[in-house]
Amino acid sequence: MKKVVVQFDFRGMTTKQYDQCWVEIRKAGHAHPKGLLHHYGAPVSNGMLIVDIWESAERFEAFGKTLMPILEKLQIPKTKPNILPLHYEYNGNLVAH
Template sequence: MENMKKVMVQFDFPNMTSKQYDQVWQDLRAAGHENPKGLIHHVSAQTDKGLKVVDVWENADKFNEFGQTLMPILAKNGITPTQPIVSPLHYEYSGNQVH
């Protein structure tokens, strides 16, 4: 049975550049994943070690399904996959709405 609890997914990509990140999104769009199914929020930030990505997904199953598309695209762009931290969402605030 599908896990229906929202999850926060955090990736740290050592040495990943913003140019590589932008190319990954171009490749995702080209593969028909401009709006990945189940993705609620996505942010990224350059750090002193590379790039950090934080997502909120409808559930872990949706994230894992998207991983089947994402992983080959990361490899194509020379990005070493890292193990994400997946945590059940405890609280979500978006603008003036509490979820």
């Protein structure tokens, strides 16, 4: 499996909607989405920027079957994710030997 970066630019999304999205994801039984390695959500001037690292595009797409109905339910504007192959990953907590 090839790791991927998944980036969403949710224009108009509020931090309240973002937080509610996670409540709904947990209710759907995905407190720890399978294949999601890292998730970052940051407020920006026009909404929320989301950046994930997934084990593979296939794992992200499988999770999308849960995520997309939640986004619709919360009336979060649709946006297409940018999916890129991960070239390099650094974790400052790991010490190479």
